[in-house]
Amino acid sequence: MNLIEMENVSKSYGKQNVLDNISLNLPQGHVMGLLGQNGAGKTTLLKLCLGLLKADSGNIQVMDAPAWELTPAIKEQLGYVAQKSDTLHWMGVRQLLDYTGAFYRKWDNTKVTALMHRWQLDPKSKVSDLSEGQKQRLAIIQAIGHNPKLLILDEPVASLDPVLRREFIRELIDINIENNTSVLFSTHILSDLERVASDIAILRQGHICCQGSLDDIKERYVRLHLRSNSPLPRELPVQGLLHVEYSAHHLRALAENPDMEVISALEKQLNATAHIEPLGLDDIFLELHK
Structure with a gap:
């Protein structure tokens, strides 16, 4: 009810x-x-x-x-x-x-x-x-x-x-x-x-941009780090990337429900290392207001 x-x-x-x-x-x-x-x-x-x-x-x-x-x-x-x-x-x-x-x-x-x-x-x-x-x-x-x-x-x-x-x-x-x-x-x-x-x-x-259980929201939004010794391409086939920040060898982005199989394939393809950083509610709130 x-x-x-x-x-x-x-x-x-x-x-x-x-x-x-x-x-x-x-x-x-x-x-x-x-x-x-x-x-x-x-x-x-x-x-x-x-x-x-x-x-x-x-x-x-x-x-x-x-x-x-x-x-x-x-x-x-x-x-x-x-x-x-x-x-x-x-x-x-x-x-x-x-x-x-x-x-x-x-x-x-x-x-x-x-x-x-x-x-x-x-x-x-x-x-x-x-x-x-x-x-x-x-x-x-x-x-x-x-x-x-x-x-x-x-x-x-x-x-x-x-x-x-x-x-x-x-x-x-x-x-x-x-x-x-x-x-x-x-x-x-x-x-x-x-x-x-x-x-x-x-x-x-004036809009609800995010709604759900606290646990689900913390699982839904994470920070993705992708590092490589070679220059990274500017476009990556990863769905749900938000607020992407690039440097030559490092990608940092808020990710919504990222597909881990796609990310693993990118690690092999680009000879890169991916790291998923869990976020607290304060970080998620700030990221969604950028």
Whole structure:
């Protein structure tokens, strides 16, 4: 079952086309990281899924209902952390969490209290007196206090220090395992994403240029090195070579699903040595944005 299904979705602001013919599925229990440079359309995509924006065209289903027409029963199963906190700053921390919990039948006050203590939030502090990192911690607690079925996060750890980022990742893993919660989140911190995401979608200029499981993407994209004592030809019969860099005796390229039999044949033909270099997600992301 897919908790989110997007099919041929487009969204523009005036003459600016932000998302163009996007299709994306998030299965139940999966954690998907949404990557892209600033302005790629990540926040717009997340807001479309929440029904905060309406698509110009295409279809978006969230828990089998149109995203623009989500019922209160479905909204009660959603958790959301926005990129910027915009909450009731005049309230106290505990007061705000009690107020938030009043909207949810399954609010877990024991869990909320434990998270406040673990994340060093003084329940008597005013929200307006909190640092940006503390406000982000508070927003995360608001989003997960009712153990949502679907959690949507827009740069949820941008203001957190490395220790608290690890705490948050641990909490995210626990939510996913204990409640089979699906998570869709955008982040620029790829090392954190690799710890928790099962799936990846990369947005580039309004299009999804890469989508799949994290393991499959790491297997799909590698860096090919080909070295020879003789000059290498400028054209090689290898499918899927991207961003090729040549010197007289060395070829370096991003390769998508390279045919190893073809590469072995080239080694013999050109008296060359091939080396396949595995890539981390950060390298793949950078290569796909060249």
